[in-house]
Amino acid sequence: MDAVRLNAVTKVFREEGQPDLVAVDNLSLSIRRGEIFSLVGPDGAGKTTTIRMMCGVLFPTSGSVEILGLDQRSHHEAIKHKIGYLSQKFSLYGDLTVDENIDFFAEIHRMKDFRKRKEELLDFMRLTPFRDRLAERLSGGMKQKLALACTLIHTPEVIFLDEPTTGVDPVSRRDFWKILSNVLKSGISIVMATPYLDEAERSARVALLNKGQLLLVDTPEKIRSSFNHPVLEIIADHPREVLHILRNIPSIRSAQLFGDRLHVVAEEGAGIRDVLESELRSRGISARSIRRVAPSLEDVFISRIS
Amino acid sequence: MTQELHNEHAVVVEGLTKRFGNFVAVDSMSFNVKRGEIFGFLGPNGAGKSTTIRMLCGLLGPTEGSARVGGYDISTEPDRVKENIGYMSQRFSLYEDLTVEENIRFYGGIYGLEGAQFEERRQWAIEMAGLRGKETALTRTLSGGWKQRLALGCAVLHQPPIVFLDEPTGGVDPVSRRDFWDLIYNLSSEGTTVFVTTHYLDEAEHCNTIGLVYAGRLIALGSPTSLKSKLERYAIYEVVSENPVDAMDLLQKQPWVAETSIFGSAFHVSTDASTGSDAEIRRTLEQGNIGISRIQRISPSLEDVFIQLIAEESEK
Numbered sequence: 001m002d003a004v005r006l007n008a009v010t011k012v013f014r015e016e017g018q019p020d021l022v023a024v025d026n027l028s029l030s031i032r033r034g035e036i037f038s039l040v041g042p043d044g045a046g047k048t049t050t051i052r053m054m055c056g057v058l059f060p061t062s063g064s065v066e067i068l069g070l071d072q073r074s075h076h077e078a079i080k081h082k083i084g085y086l087s088q089k090f091s092l093y094g095d096l097t098v099d100e101n102i103d104f105f106a107e108i109h110r111m112k113d114f115r116k117r118k119e120e121l122l123d124f125m126r127l128t129p130f131r132d133r134l135a136e137r138l139s140g141g142m143k144q145k146l147a148l149a150c151t152l153i154h155t156p157e158v159i160f161l162d163e164p165t166t167g168v169d170p171v172s173r174r175d176f177w178k179i180l181s182n183v184l185k186s187g188i189s190i191v192m193a194t195p196y197l198d199e200a201e202r203s204a205r206v207a208l209l210n211k212g213q214l215l216l217v218d219t220p221e222k223i224r225s226s227f228n229h230p231v232l233e234i235i236a237d238h239p240r241e242v243l244h245i246l247r248n249i250p251s252i253r254s255a256q257l258f259g260d261r262l263h264v265v266a267e268e269g270a271g272i273r274d275v276l277e278s279e280l281r282s283r284g285i286s287a288r289s290i291r292r293v294a295p296s297l298e299d300v301f302i303s304r305i306s
Numbered sequence: 307m308t309q310e311l312h313n314e315h316a317v318v319v320e321g322l323t324k325r326f327g328n329f330v331a332v333d334s335m336s337f338n339v340k341r342g343e344i345f346g347f348l349g350p351n352g353a354g355k356s357t358t359i360r361m362l363c364g365l366l367g368p369t370e371g372s373a374r375v376g377g378y379d380i381s382t383e384p385d386r387v388k389e390n391i392g393y394m395s396q397r398f399s400l401y402e403d404l405t406v407e408e409n410i411r412f413y414g415g416i417y418g419l420e421g422a423q424f425e426e427r428r429q430w431a432i433e434m435a436g437l438r439g440k441e442t443a444l445t446r447t448l449s450g451g452w453k454q455r456l457a458l459g460c461a462v463l464h465q466p467p468i469v470f471l472d473e474p475t476g477g478v479d480p481v482s483r484r485d486f487w488d489l490i491y492n493l494s495s496e497g498t499t500v501f502v503t504t505h506y507l508d509e510a511e512h513c514n515t516i517g518l519v520y521a522g523r524l525i526a527l528g529s530p531t532s533l534k535s536k537l538e539r540y541a542i543y544e545v546v547s548e549n550p551v552d553a554m555d556l557l558q559k560q561p562w563v564a565e566t567s568i569f570g571s572a573f574h575v576s577t578d579a580s581t582g583s584d585a586e587i588r589r590t591l592e593q594g595n596i597g598i599s600r601i602q603r604i605s606p607s608l609e610d611v612f613i614q615l616i617a618e619e620s621e622k
Contacts, residue, residue, distance in 0.1 A: 042479035
């Protein structure tokens with residue numbers, strides 16, 4: 001049984017006087033139990049709408065959503081207690097303490113004896129020393145962890161996280177990922193939407209959405225290895241001039257500057273190094289190094305979207 | 307301080323300190339930013355980044371130390387500093403209920419741009435942001451990427467020699483982020499000095515120089531490449547195992563393992579470079595009857611470096 005199954009799901013938003021907006025277009029997808037699954041894609045790709053339909057906050061215009069084998073429409077109530085949802089606009093109660101916020105979410109799920117679970121979660125998130133602090137007085141990273149604790153209090157089997165680390169600093173972000181690894185170890189499936197491809201890289205499988213459609217879904221490794229354009233790193237003096245030259249070579253799909261390095265995606269592999277060297281030499285530039293590097297998820301995605 | 311140093315550097319910071327009561331927000335910070343470079347200012351929340359930027363923008367006076375921005379002293383000439391900089395933060399700089407055009411006009415007014423000069427910059431900003439044909443759209447209806455480019459256009463409408471970008475790309479999608487960095491490189495090639503803060507270390511790779519701040523102090527300064535070579539105490543391995551959860555659990559218990567974290571179908575193990583090794587990881591997992599299909603040493607990311615430098619600093 002899958003954690004989530006989408007069967008030809010379409011969501012159309014209709015507003016009077018406005019053209020219909022097809023936010024999600026005939027999307028079929030299955031997410032396995034116990035995996036971290038990421039939805040990535042540009043703004044307006046349909047990530048948030050998809051997550052909301054999975055959580056049952058929105059219903060599809062056509063198609064169906066199954067959670068843990070149950071149909072979202074006919075088993076809405078039962079599903080509610082098996083899933084957790086951390087939305088982008090998740091709000092804690094600033095004037096309640098850490099403890100009270102967790103109690104509040106436990107009560108929403110009508111939990112009777114949650115004391116042990118709460119202690120575990122506080123410990124897990126390393127929030128025990130701060131349990132009496134008002135939520136509004138926590139740092140951004142701690143708020144994030146408290147929000148996750150509230151999402152996990154009723155021991156859901158699947159959790160949905162919508163851009164959970166936007167605006168979170170690198171140290172808290174790393175901490176958050178460590179916690180997610182532990183959540184996963186406890187057998188919970190994690191589905192998240194993220195605009196950050198380095199985060200998608202940490203997922204077991206990734207789905208790329210664009211304009212409501214599924215472009216590809218696979219493990220990060222397979223997505224990278226199936227990319228059939230060579231990627232090269234060039235180190236040269238005057239990198240900005242080099243960038244300009246590269247962008248005018250027809251067999252270069254894209255060139256991007258990273259400080260003093262250039263990251264190049266070429267059309268074809270055969271002889272590309274010679275082409276680059278001779279183009280640069282003819283303009284009096286000799287590269288200090290040109291080497292083939294592994295494509296990043298970003299290379300693949302940008303190439304598929306544009 | 308010699309005149310040459312000021313010609314070469316857009317920002318010169320010397321012993322800059324800011325105290326709020328007993329709290330030292332910025333602790334004798336010193337660094338220079340070269341003219342035309344992209345300088346990344348990174349660190350966790352509460353490290354003192356915003357306080358430093360506010361001082362460098364002439365908005366907040368230092369308790370001790372000094373800084374010159376565009377050749378002007380932040381303590382004695384804050385108004386000159388303000389005229390010579392642009393400032394953008396994605397959260398605060400645009401009026402959502404004004405149109406694209408009205409936002410540009412508003413900033414033109416603030417910077418005292420008029421007539422033909424304003425018209426030329428207005429055209430430039432619309433072109434640069436790719437907003438031709440959307441001049442009368444309400445700003446709140448724009449996507450994150452467009453808003454971001456419009457905010458950048460407004461921040462540099464008066465062609466300041468130095469621009470401060472405070473977390474400019476939060477929540478923006480990868481395609482728009484790429485376009486945005488192209489614009490930043492263009493500004494920098496035209497000679498504008500770009501001072502940027504970001505939480506995303508893949509973006510920090512775009513910077514010529516990075517300063518890492520922690521607890522009010524500058525704890526590392528250098529190019530992305532030179533900073534990565536600093537992580538000598540730790541070796542990072544990527545391991546592919548049929549049972550990653552148990553493998554990570556087992557490794558985490560070893561004294562030579564600093565950290566394990568999941569990475570797709572693989573996981574990463576940071577080990578103490580002097581006591582841990584791939585052989586050691588292999589032996590440990592074999593003893594636990596956990597199969598490995600691949601293990602390889604990988605180079606650290608900037609994020610690995612930062613997490614480690616900050617951990618070492620907080621142990622002091």
